[in-house]
Amino acid sequence: MHLLTYALRRLGQALPVALLVTVLIFLLIKLLPGNPAAAILGDRASDEAVRALNHQWGLDLPLWQQYGVYMRNLVTGDLGQSLRYRTPVAALLPHRMVVTLFLVVYSLLLSVVIAVPLAIIAATNRDRWPDQAVRALITLPLASPTFWVGILLLIVFALKFRWFPAAGYGEGFSEHLRALFLPALTLANPFTAVLARNLRSSLIDTQRTTFVDFARAKGLVPRDVLFRHVLRAALLPIVTLIGVRLSYAIGGSVVIETVFALPGLGSWMVESILSRDYMVVQTLTLAFALAAILVNLTTDLIYPFLDPRVRMG
């Protein structure tokens, strides 16, 4: 019950933030120079045609009226039309959303899969050569730009070895796994480094705590001490990190999806901004903002389950 009121209160705080986001986005995109009708009709279209299309789309109404229409539609579940594709945004959204979610979750899993063993190796061999090696190794991805890493992975694994496709999303789950492996790895890259470093120091700190001393004194073998006590406690700060990272990953998908020609939300956002596809940009920004709010909320709610010492204030 306590948890529920807490969750509801956090949700209540999130709503005004979401509303503010819609206003900001609406104003920002209208402030940008450039008009969707002109962008879509092209250089050769007549001024009359541009005016007619603007009228048809209601873009000649005063700004507050346009916002009113947008909010009214939003409340009734109408996300508007993609001006560029002449298709309801709601019809295009689910497919795109699945691609991005798949990518983000996949990249997170890869990060964990790679970072956890590395951190354990480093922490258990503190200041000896395996630790030095891991620390050196994970500095590399931190220093490499995502865009470049993506192209590099493409050249090596898609072009040289041909293990993975160079572009696209594929059909069916196993093909998605294959098609999204390189993009997910690229997206995972910087986070893996951050995760490994943080987990390493967290493991080292935890090893020094009294409850670990106690576990050792109980006579537990080192492996059991590590996995039963140290790792569990050390994972706690990592949860926050993952939460923060999820929001970043959604943003990072913009670059990745463009490099790997993935039909997700990120690449769609870029195209829509460039062609001033207003409704799409508004919907996607709102979706990104809601996702970020949701992730934060979830992180807060997960915490007490992992560590009974955390109580809700």
Next chain:
Amino acid sequence: MRATYRVVALVLAAGLGLLGLGPVPQNASAQQFKKVINFGVNRGAENLDPVTMDANPDLWAFMQIYQQLVRVNVKGDGFVPDLAERWTTSADGKTWTFFLRRDSRFSTGDPVTSSDVVWSLRRAHDLKDGPWQWALEDVQDISAKDDHTVVITLKEPWAPFLADISLFSNSILSEKVFKNAAQEQISNKPVGSGPWMLTDWKKGEELVMKANPYYFEKGLPKTPELHIKYIPDDNARIIAVQSGNVDGIDYPPFSRVAELKRDPRLDMQLNPSTAVAHLSLNTREAPFDNVKFRQALATAIDRYAIVRAVCFGYCTAATTFLPMTTPFFNKSSKGYVYDTAKAQQLLKESGVKTPVTVKVLFWANNPVHQSTAVVVKAMWSKIGVNLDLEPLDRAAATQRYRSNQFQIYITGWTNDIPDPSQLGAYELGFTQSQSYHSGYHSKEMDDLLEQGQREMNTDKRRDIYYRIQDLALKDSPLIWLYYAPYTIAISKKMTGFVQMATGPWIFKDVAVAQ
């Protein structure tokens, strides 16, 4: 507490499993030719209605689906029959009769009849403010004489009529399917009689087409399916064709052409096009209202250096406003010859005081425009003209340009018909676009353009277009820079691929070996 250990082990195993997925084994029972042609493009289609769209990706896609009465030949200098197997012109040049072939069918199985043609052409003619209305501007009436004969009468003799009727906007749609259809349906679900039919369109991702079983050329298309995939990033598109993910790609950048030519798996094509790159000058305002100043700028440009720097040598310096492949292109025209001393002399005569600063507007994310601006800046600095670069994102730049708020704009042109009339009217005539937004307005030019459209005698017409080319150079409302080829990279396993000089690809004869 064992759980944690197991989770770690599981995650590790899953990770290794994923890594081990590796290559998918080749299908042992594979046939000789692929069932699907995969083609990667740099821009996705948005609107497949021939009448209301205005972008190459749209028309190149629906040209696979629709037929016209007549079609431009591959070289782009003549016409071949399409839906009409033959046609006649009355002695006064005002009545055109088209005889339809009797074996054409839409992908629905319905035969293509005169009423489909009349309905489609009337729609193209009647739509207000469409980008392609000029093509049927002089049409008085379109009517069906019988099921397979269409008569089109003109208000007056019109030299480029056959070219205009071949334009993609005059594609023949199924009247039965579209008569009461909403615009959305025409834009999203094309139904035509061409070699391919659209079966799925994942917007911003790919167009899936299947062979039209009712297409009149028996045995074509050779491959059952065509997938046009949107891969916007140049690097990714090139890797996709090099790795065999797709069988061909459009627009590899000039900077990569040499490397792709060396790739033994690929056929790197530089196809003749009608692309002309130019600078539009806003002649409404000083100092661009001064013709000597414009001439000085045109003379101070070393087009060969631009071809080297921007196109890596794969383009040709422009000598007139017309593309080289267009009929009546004046081969003997020298254009502007690079001469700094002469440019300085012209600048002096213009009375414009140097140093003078002017601004060039261009698309920020376009590497070709970017390098053009940089090279021109260096050239003009030698005559005391300082060029400020003003890169803007595409939508913002287009709006500024459309509302005439620019001094110089980097842009270009491709012909849609094998005739100089379209380009002439658009680029140098005031009525259609204020001479490509330059604001150039010359009575002499407008008269010549008018004559060029009316004159039915080929020799006299040629003479008129030669005069137009000379006058355009003299007045220089635009500075023509170079003619660019289309770049296409296809797998050597692909045969039968053709790209027309007007741009569209032809896939019906394409086969891809396994």
